[in-house]
Amino acid sequence: MIVDIHTHIVPESFPAYAGSGSGDRWPSMGCCDQAHHQAVMIGGKNFREVSHHCWDTSQRLIDMAAEQVDHQVLSPMPELLSYWFDDADALRMCQHMNQTIAEMVNSAPDHFSGLGMVPMQDPELAAKEMARLKKDYSLAGIEVGTNINGKPIGDPFFEPVFAAAVEHDLAIFVHALHPAGLDRIVGPPMMAAFVAFPNENAFAAASMLSGGMLTRYPDLRMAFSHGGGGFGLVLPRMMYGWKAMGKALFEESPLTMARRLFYDTLTYDTPALQYLIDLFGMEQLMIGTDYPFIIREKEPGKRLQELELSDKELARLQSDNALRFLGQDS
């Protein structure tokens, strides 16, 4: 069984803006020349042209069968997390997205699980909304950005969200968003996606350690996309600092904390994946592909075949760890 914990969705349509405040960047759909395609318009600009693979579960099931994926975890296309809204608009968008994901999951509950979204820009409100996610939408957790309007996810400002995740038994999937350091990129525009995003993941994962949240909430089930980006090479430096400076720096060993986090296997490279497995542990890696977007990994089971794994280890990476992350392992 293969569970893909990193796939995105876009709703087929967005409701018309009904608020009175922060709607300048309320998403809508524009037309495309290509059949089955639509353009997600944000702030009057074409953010991205997407295909029906984003909302059509029948199409997804066909693709999954072709690529030997049994179960997809659905989460919002990250830009739709829309952290720029005021509370009322944010709640409206969250509820539209959560409802959309819930319906997609319900169309084939054996093959889909869902991670919704909450208004992280107001952590108390987000925590309140999290209380409803299981009951009202049957969602397994939430997707969040690596930063929320520039504030890294590990900032204790977000503590109400972490407390709510533990209380309501919800998973948190962290995805790179609006990365730091865009002024340090040269070359074609796509370079930001290839360089700033993995660095952004490293900033975010490190912030979960240094902000103390993984010590206060050791049972938090949190996963980082793209194998945590560059984090796997930043962690040894944090370890070295901790060995030199001890509790002045961290309450606990950074490695101990890092091994509480989950990471997807989306490293695009077998030696890199092996390095992460050795570093983070065989229990913390899960298949993730970025389906259905361009920089995605196809047939994710194949890369694992390139590693020397026992059947039990393979089962962990293919599904057991993912089910544990989702809280579906019992």
Next chain:
Amino acid sequence: MIVDIHTHIVPESFPAYAGSGSGDRWPSMGCCDQAHHQAVMIGGKNFREVSHHCWDTSQRLIDMAAEQVDHQVLSPMPELLSYWFDDADALRMCQHMNQTIAEMVNSAPDHFSGLGMVPMQDPELAAKEMARLKKDYSLAGIEVGTNINGKPIGDPFFEPVFAAAVEHDLAIFVHALHPAGLDRIVGPPMMAAFVAFPNENAFAAASMLSGGMLTRYPDLRMAFSHGGGGFGLVLPRMMYGWKAMGKALFEESPLTMARRLFYDTLTYDTPALQYLIDLFGMEQLMIGTDYPFIIREKEPGKRLQELELSDKELARLQSDNALRFLGQDS
């Protein structure tokens, strides 16, 4: 024989400011309570308290003997690169630093080589100064920041410097400086050094690939400190992008370009070092320690003993690659 290509110096004193322009941040030395210590004052603030290990070559030779290091490559404490100066002040500081390093090297030329500094904020002026480095100072090359006042080192703006390095057979050592993403750090202030610096290295190394400079100057001898920081986990993603998009993204394979760069071994971790050797190649890694600063690696030969290396491979990592980087291999 062990060559340490990553050690820093601070002059015992700075000349009084003699310019008329940008001297607000002209460094000076302040007193310290501790014997043999001085405080480097920049802009009226204590930037860092440093010890005589920074300028006293007799002391360095004692430490080197104790740690089995035969040869140190001396480069400026990065903050002293002083990219905030106008041309006249910058040249004056560069010449003071280059003269200081030249004298330290001349005190024991078998045990020291030097990397100086040039006014990168004016690449044409920097290139002109580079023409003097070998003749007037017997320096092997220069140290540069990962960015110069926010512009990443791979920006074609710096092309005159790369052309001059090839023309005058000079090595370039890139060191993290004023990193991007400080707003993405939470926790104790030291966290910036542990997280933002390795990410900054990744931005800089990636910029050398995506800015095209390694394609235009394939013979450039350039090294990155700290094993390139997180770059080793960013590169597979760049490779994946290149495989998907080809020449729209890069003229050449990112891996081919990355394997033209040198990296020091300062990963603080044996598996991380092994990963980098496998990725960048046995010919591109060189010992670096950050001597004499706090987050340095002691007895750098020891970590290499933990790898399974033939004598020939060990010699490459301990000295051969460094001598090739320095242009001292013939």
